[in-house]
Amino acid sequence: MKVVAFERNLQGTGASRRLRNSGKTPGIVYGAADQPQLIELDHNALWHALKKEAFHSSILDLEVAGKSQQVLLRDVQYHPFRQLVLHVDFQRVDAKKKLHTKVPVHFMNQETNPAVKLGGAVISHVVTEVEVECLPGDLPEFVELDLSKIEAGQSLHAKDITLPKGVSLAARVEAENPVVAAAAVPAAAVSSEAAEGEAGETPAA
Template sequence: MKVVAFERSLQGTGASRRLRNSGKTPGIVYGAGADTQLIELDHNALWHALKKEVFHSSILDLEVAGKSQQVLLRDVQYHPFRQLVLHVDFQRVDATKKLHTKVPLHFLNQETNPAVKLSSAVISHILNEIEIECLPSALPEFIEVDLAKIEAGQSVHAKDIPLPAGVALVAHVDAENPVVAAATIPAGAIAEDAAAAEGGETPAA
């Protein structure tokens, strides 16, 4: 995904405020052993780009002054109540060094899961993203979690998820192995099943 930005010479609170008033958003580019670069971006284009999942989880081609560099979006600051992006940070990507970043989880086959269809189970998504490490060339836009076979009372943990080639969980996630999704039967459904079972009993002769 391509992002166009422009060099920025002024910094500070006053300069940033004037920049925002003119429809621009200040930002920085850092990392990969190079100097931090001050940039500005068109606010409306940035606002719409930020609504796309791929903008948050993919390597971006950032063009500044006609030169392109590969970056990851690392931080976004929003105004507390206005639809306004205050600042963005991008990190340069080194093709030879592993990235530590979060990628979104896409859950599959929840609607056709037998526990959901036949046992009134509810599958909760405990995590919506997971932290991984990989080389830039192996970075996935998302990771799929298949919920087709999870049964009521069961959970899917981070280490249960098949990962693409070249991708691994970061050390602390691998050690903690957190729950990603869990299937439970609501108390109301259990009570209804019990009542139905009692109602179906044949009185003793």
């Protein structure tokens, strides 16, 4: 995904305010042993890009002054109540060095799960993104978790996620192995089944 930005020479609260008033968003690019670079981006184009899941988890080609560099989106600051992006941070990536970043989890086959279709179970998505480690060229836009066989009362953890070749869970996530999805039968459904069972019992003579 390509992002076009422009060099920014002025900094400070007043300069940033004037920049935003002109439809631009201030930002910064840092990392990879190079000096931080102040940039500005077209606000509307950035706003629409931020709505795309891949923009948050993919390697981006950032073009500044005709030169392209590979970056990851690292931080976005939003206005508390206006539809306004106040500032963005991008981090340069080195193609030869592994990076740590979060990618979205896509939940697959929930609709065909027997516990959901027949047993009234409800699957909750406890975690919607997971931190992984890989080379920039191996970074996936998302990872998948298969929910087709989870049963009521069961949970699936980070280690149950299908990871592409060259991608591993970050060491902390590997050690903690947090719950990513859990299946439960709502209390109302359980009490309803219990009531039906009692109604079906015949009193002893």
